[in-house]
Amino acid sequence: MTRDAKLLRRAFFNRDPRIVARDLLGKLIVRREGRNQLAGRIVEVEAYLGAGDLAAHAAAGHTARNSVLWGPPGHAYVYFIYGVHYCLNISCLPAGAAGCILIRALEPISGIAEMAKAREMSDIDYASMRDLRKLASGPGKLCEALGITRPRDNGKDMLSPKGDLQAMNDGFHVDDVAVTPRIGITKSAEMPLRYIISNSPFVSRR
DNA sequence: CAACCGATCACCT
């Protein structure tokens, strides 16, 4: 299913987070677990603009927690939220600038049984859109589905050929994109920086 | 060392 996919290039992430966010729709997040390959197509993201964006973790300045954001582009920034969930971001912009993209929802593509197990969903109906939607239609859910945690994955280069967490392009074309305000934030909440594939049933909400 | 609080989720109506 994802055998023809290619790793995204460094230059892809070395751009304004708003441009990267839009271009990331339709790309793949791939997790390799031994002989298993789990993959999901990105259907929803949010752009975080760096130190000047009050909703961004980077607004706190350079700290131990958010250190990855100031590093080179294309790296995983994974943080823990609400004492329960992890969220996956990919760093943008050159080293020294702290933009990132929050991956908010995936359409499950391969490794669906493994994802269901990781989400502790038993007797999943593979023909049920309702069940498939539950796998990765939110930032916390997709991390659980792909086994993404801060101790394991924070700081990983997602563009490394041997990596176990990668951002890839399989040539899928996205035509209809909708832009809305970001979800769950209080500061700078009005800016339209959430990007979704308009007709995807796998987004967190419409 | 204690208090605070959040880039969410699941379940309810």
Added chain:
DNA sequence: GGTGATCGGTTGC
């Protein structure tokens, strides 16, 4: 579409 549960990391004393 509203709301309560939840708890480790971060921050400030």
